Amino acid sequence: MNTAALNRLFARGWLSLGYAFLYLPIVALVVFSFNDSPLPNVWRGFTLKWYAALPEDREMLAGLWLSLRIAFFTACGSVVLGTLAAFSLVKYRRFTGRTVFSGMVNAPLVMPEVVVGLSLLLMLVSIQRAIGFPERGMMTIWFGHLLVGLAYATVVIQARLQDLNPQLEEAAMDLGARPWQVFTLVTLPMITQSMLSAWLLTFTISLDDVVLSAFLSGPGATTMPLVIFSRARLGLNPSVNAVATIIVAIVAIGVVAASWWIARNERRRTQELAAAGRA
DSSP: OOHHHHHHHHHHHHHHHHHHHHHHHHHHHHHHTTBSSSSTTOOOOBOOHHHHTGGGOHHHHHHHHHHHHHHHHHHHHHHHHHHHHHHHHHHOSOOTTHHHHHHHHHHHHHSOHHHHHHHHHHHHHHHHHHHOOOOSSHHHHHHHHHHHHHHHHHHHHHHHHHHSOHHHHHHHHHTTOOHHHHIIIIIHHHTHHHHHHHHHHHHHHHHTOOHHHHHHOOTTOOOHHHHHHHHHTTOOOHHHHHHHHHHHHHHHHHHHHHHHHHHHHHHHHHHHHHHHHHO
16 A cells, blocks of 8 residues: 555544544434433433423423524624624725724634623623613523624625625726615625525524523523533433434534525526626
């Protein structure tokens, strides 16, 4: 066996170990969600009773519904604010406070979530004492998730904006398009895929966040990760595996559908550019 073959074998081995490290825990979780035993690590046979018992688990369902709502509004808000922030940083190279603005946008990416959560908690408590609003609950959790989601969305969309050909926007302006028309008719369609990617990323980050939710939650506002975390401290129940399996399936379907949509649009855009070049 020559050196090139050994290198390929070594690389594939490390890649396989990496995939196994990432995905074997998820596979084990899915398998044990069908376990008939109440013990999470003892297999006693196949069953669907944990899935059948989920509709009766009011606490878990309430936490799941709250998490989905917060994640949805976080993703939507993060994409809108992230697009504005990324557009400002890419299109306006010089403005007063640009360095500070860029640093504040990227700060949640490098700061520990404990620090972010504690800072937000102190700020929101001070505001509540001053004006009586907001109460700790869904809105305060959303504020915290939005702060982190904004940073991730800005990075994703900013990377796409930096790769755009500015001549397309200049051509639109030469043809009489106003700045708002250039943005909606030229720039926005070209960054739609990155916006969708940012939406999926921030939705997932919000859905499984524990630290910020623990700091910012209040009575009657317990997200699903907090419910799971509180139950895990007392010993895992297979119903938790069932909920996690359903979420994994939903996220996997969403990711596959989004990837297919992005790939189709990319192929169509490539064909249109090739046709325009031939013309």
